[in-house]
Amino acid sequence: xxxxxLMNSSDLHKRFYQQILILAIITxxxxxxxxxxxxxxARSRAQGELEFRSNQVLALHKExxxxxxxxxxxxxxxVARRPDTAQMFLKQSDSSGDSAxxxxxxxxxxxxxxxxxxxxxxxxxxxDLQSFSGLLAAMSGADIVSLALPxxxxxxxxxxxxxxxxFLNEQLRIAAIQERLGRATIFSQNEANxxxxxxxxxxxxxxxxxxxxxxxxxxxxxAWALSNDLIFVTDDKGRYIVGNQLxxxxxxxxxxxxxxxxxxxNVKYSNFSNTYLVRGENYPHIxxxxxxxxNDGPVRQARTNAxxxxxxxxxxxxxxxxxxxxRRRAIMLRLETEQQSATVLEKxxxxxxxxxxxxxxxxxxxxxxxxxxxxxxxKAQDSLIQSAKLAAIxxxxxALAHEYNQPLAAIRSYADNARAFLIRDNLVxxxxxxxxxxxxxxxxxxxxxxxxxxxxxxxxxxxxxxVAPLLEEAVLLVSPxxxxxxxxxxxxxxxxxxxxxxxxxxxxxxxxxxxxxAIDAVADCSRREVLISAQVRDKKVYICxxxxxLGVPPEDSSKIFxxxxxxxxxxxxxxxGLSIAYNIVHDFGGEILxxxxxxxxxxxxxxxxxxxKS
Numbered sequence: 001x002x003x004x005x006l007m008n009s010s011d012l013h014k015r016f017y018q019q020i021l022i023l024a025i026i027t028x029x030x031x032x033x034x035x036x037x038x039x040x041x042a043r044s045r046a047q048g049e050l051e052f053r054s055n056q057v058l059a060l061h062k063e064x065x066x067x068x069x070x071x072x073x074x075x076x077x078x079v080a081r082r083p084d085t086a087q088m089f090l091k092q093s094d095s096s097g098d099s100a101x102x103x104x105x106x107x108x109x110x111x112x113x114x115x116x117x118x119x120x121x122x123x124x125x126x127x128d129l130q131s132f133s134g135l136l137a138a139m140s141g142a143d144i145v146s147l148a149l150p151x152x153x154x155x156x157x158x159x160x161x162x163x164x165x166x167f168l169n170e171q172l173r174i175a176a177i178q179e180r181l182g183r184a185t186i187f188s189q190n191e192a193n194x195x196x197x198x199x200x201x202x203x204x205x206x207x208x209x210x211x212x213x214x215x216x217x218x219x220x221x222x223a224w225a226l227s228n229d230l231i232f233v234t235d236d237k238g239r240y241i242v243g244n245q246l247x248x249x250x251x252x253x254x255x256x257x258x259x260x261x262x263x264x265x266n267v268k269y270s271n272f273s274n275t276y277l278v279r280g281e282n283y284p285h286i287x288x289x290x291x292x293x294x295n296d297g298p299v300r301q302a303r304t305n306a307x308x309x310x311x312x313x314x315x316x317x318x319x320x321x322x323x324x325x326x327r328r329r330a331i332m333l334r335l336e337t338e339q340q341s342a343t344v345l346e347k348x349x350x351x352x353x354x355x356x357x358x359x360x361x362x363x364x365x366x367x368x369x370x371x372x373x374x375x376x377x378x379k380a381q382d383s384l385i386q387s388a389k390l391a392a393i394x395x396x397x398x399a400l401a402h403e404y405n406q407p408l409a410a411i412r413s414y415a416d417n418a419r420a421f422l423i424r425d426n427l428v429x430x431x432x433x434x435x436x437x438x439x440x441x442x443x444x445x446x447x448x449x450x451x452x453x454x455x456x457x458x459x460x461x462x463x464x465x466x467v468a469p470l471l472e473e474a475v476l477l478v479s480p481x482x483x484x485x486x487x488x489x490x491x492x493x494x495x496x497x498x499x500x501x502x503x504x505x506x507x508x509x510x511x512x513x514x515x516x517x518a519i520d521a522v523a524d525c526s527r528r529e530v531l532i533s534a535q536v537r538d539k540k541v542y543i544c545x546x547x548x549x550l551g552v553p554p555e556d557s558s559k560i561f562x563x564x565x566x567x568x569x570x571x572x573x574x575x576x577g578l579s580i581a582y583n584i585v586h587d588f589g590g591e592i593l594x595x596x597x598x599x600x601x602x603x604x605x606x607x608x609x610x611x612x613k614s
Contacts, residue, residue: 027318035310042306046299054279072215080199080211089209129156143216150207172198217242230293257289468494474511485523492533499611502588513577514545521549541610549601
């Protein structure tokens with residue numbers, strides 16, 4: 001079957017070259033089509049993102065413009081409505097004889113009959129008006145603050161320019177006389193254009209003056225200086241008002257008020273050209289149009305990148321197909337040769353299979369032996385842990401005997417005293433003695449119960465273990481030995497909600513071993529302090545036993561958890577306590593570390609996963 005399927009070498013080469021030619025044609029066509037589609041898709045997406053950004057840019061710079069102008073708009077109205085402003089204009093009118101305009105619809109704010117009839121010094125009045133306008137300009141930051149008569153003649157101005165022949169902008173004057181807030185863009189020959197507000201000053205039903213505030217637009221230039229976009233403002237006639245440095249380089253043909261709808265524009269400079277997305281937004285109430293030119297380089301770059309990536313992907317796909325075709329040809333050429341060696345290979349495989357079966361059988365036997373050895377080792381380890389625990393109980397027996405003998409003697413004494421009190425019918429003292437006997441028996445029972453629990457063979461299955469009662473029981477177990485050695489054990493307060501996944505008895509054995517070692521470490525010291533605490537950090541419970549002893553030498557810290565390593569004298573210990581504790585803690589998925597204590601001695605810290613109760 002295989003030999004019939006094989007073609008001769010010449011036919012195989014001929015078919016291979018035909019496939020390569022077809023692959024080249026498909027690569028060219030698909031590369032052209034897919035790259036064009038990918039480029040258009042990328043361009044459309046980038047264009048949409050650029051238009052969205054243009055909306056954000058317009059909104060941002062709109063806030064900048066109105067944030068600047070609104071302050072001075074409100075200032076103009078407030079200054080014009082102040083009674084003292086009207087008083088100054090009335091004094092000026094009395095000193096110069098200029099008449100005021102009347103407006104029947106205006107409410108009375110200052111009655112001209114209330115003006116002081118004393119003769120007014122014209123020079124003093126002019127100085128007051130000049131000082132008033134200068135003070136307003138200095139406090140508000142306005143470029144120019146002007147005070148004018150209803151006819152438009154300027155009588156005071158914050159700038160130091162001569163006032164002879166100066167008149168207010170007619171557009172501003174007419175709007176103010178018509179009870180509207182005057183607005184106008186003031187063009188300057190030095191391109192320091194300003195925006196002006198004008199409001200009328202009234203006394204009773206008469207217009208006695210006009211207040212004009214001109215706002216410098218340098219703040220807008222500064223706000224737009226760091227932008228990479230071309231930003232400028234034009235008036236209703238398309239005249240340039242203010243813009244950033246990039247906008248000042250724009251050819252005059254493109255400085256106009258642009259429509260709100262986005263459009264792509266090719267701008268030709270003197271030495272180069274560039275394409276921008278142009279947007280404009282008109283603000284009729286101030287007579288401005290905000291124009292932004294956003295460089296559409298990202299759109300072109302996105303399209304170019306998409307085309308390049310698509311072409312590369314098509315080339316990679318074609319290369320992979322070419323490699324597959326070439327490998328297929330090589331496989332077909334090798335197939336005939338490999339068929340001849342198939343028989344030899346099958347024989348070799350059969351022999352190798354027999355060898356592998358024998359090896360697998362040996363490995364299975366060795367695995368079973370290792371499992372049995374591990375089980376025996378585990379059993380021996382559990383027996384060793386239990387033996388070490390019983391040995392610890394034996395070490396505590398002397399202290400426990402003393403702990404029991406003292407309450408027994410006291411119980412005997414309290415019982416005799418109670419009998420004597422009963423003979424004398426002194427029931428109160430007898431009841432007190434009996435109550436003391438009850439408390440002592442409860443303490444002995446609690447100590448006996450804790451000792452019995454500690455001696456019980458542990459369960460192998462982990463469960464939620466409350467940390468606070470476990471530490472209290474451990475302290476209770478070693479308290480007779482601590483009292484005998486005159487060691488003070490301090491248990492820091494532990495939250496009752498803290499639990500860990502462990503074995504109750506095995507974890508208790510670890511804590512008792514650490515406490516016993518700490519008691520032994522401080523037995524010969526002048527300061528005999530042992531501190532045990534538990535805290536929760538990063539979803540782990542840290543149980544720390546610290547002492548005021550001499551600590552662990554640095555050369556011993558790396559081998560202190562090794563079996564049969566001990567720093568005690570011969571006969572005082574086998575060096576198994578810390579090794580057993582280390583294995584128990586690691587069985588629970590935790591860690592045990594030794595560090596330097598702040599009390600001067602050693603600090604053993606157990607870390608276990610926390611089980612916090614709600």
